[in-house]
Amino acid sequence: MKSNQYQLTSLGLLCLICVTTLAACRQDMHDQPKYEPYEVSSFFDDKRTARNPVEGTIARGNLRADDHLYTGKVNGELATTFPFEVTREVLERGQERFGIYCAPCHSSIGDGNGMIAQRGGSSMKQPATYHSQQMRDMPVGHFFDVMTNGFGSMYSYSERISVRDRWAIAAYIRVLQMSQNASIEDVPAAQRQRLIMGEQ
């Protein structure tokens, strides 16, 4: 009789220990009932937690009234000017963004011989060089327009590159065009000698 009681008590104790220790193993705080970015949604039909804005609505500050800045066109014609001042910072930003988004196909000097173009070989339509006369004569709005809407087999990059960055890249394309068609006279006299000597 007595040993039975002991057994019951010890069993009870064991249960209590298990309940109190294992109760701490719940993951409620780890996985809270909130969505992480791109998590699958059980609520929406397309299973996406990332939602598009309601059609026909514009978020405050996102009105795209400036045609020049947002479409690269002025009165329906491709713009020949930049919508903001091109400074050294803009060019450096353009160089960096060009390296990320454009160079894989267009190459870092813009001759259309980037790594993807090389890999694609004859099975893919090769990107055009920026250094033909036709491209050099192209209004700068053309480059903005191609990045925004795509061209030929090139997809639009408007989701990946912000509007101002697209203009910065367009400005940098102009830099590349100058650099690939430059003569020694374009180099300031002070640095000309160094270039000829091949020094840094």
Added chain:
Amino acid sequence: MPQIFTPAANTVAKASIVGGFLLVASLLSSVFYLGSTSYVTRQQDVRPQPVPFSHRHHVNQLGIDCRYCHTSVEESNFAGLPQTKTCMSCHSMVWTDAPMLEPVRESYATGESLEWVRVHDLPDYVYFNHSIHVNKGIGCESCHGAVNEMALMFQENSLQMMWCLECHRNPEAHIRDRADIYKFESQPDYDPPADQLALGEQLVRSYKVNKIQLEDCSICHR
């Protein structure tokens, strides 16, 4: 009635007190140890993905920048996972018939999302922000490891708080020049500094990293 306890019971009693402490301590430490094993942290664990995407191929062999796909890493807490269109901007032209890319083509054609399996998943009470790390000079590699050599993606580090704090207490040992953030040590164009600590101290100052703040609970937990 004979005595229940022999004199040896004194020793047993003492030993059981010490033994009890040891038992509790060893239980606690083994739980603590188990929590840091890769069984729990899922380090080095390759998860099945809809497409066996190789970072090694895209980063090392093709030289594509991290930001080509992870576009929001500089301005958002989330680095960004590429939309299917990003894959297709090359794969509509290269490897167009590859069977392993079928889910990508199908996703692009139907508009259904590719369901990638998340590899780096912090607990929901940690508010990690990619942009602040990237903008203050912490390279991808410092947390994600040599992604440029991963044929299939896995988690390199434990991502446990102790590991985070190791850098939050000592950012000088890891901070990089902002120009080197997207480079990897094993790549030929990355030139590791000769004296990391000296450069680190200078960068911590010039990037205005507030070291005292880095140990606040609320810097990660809100």
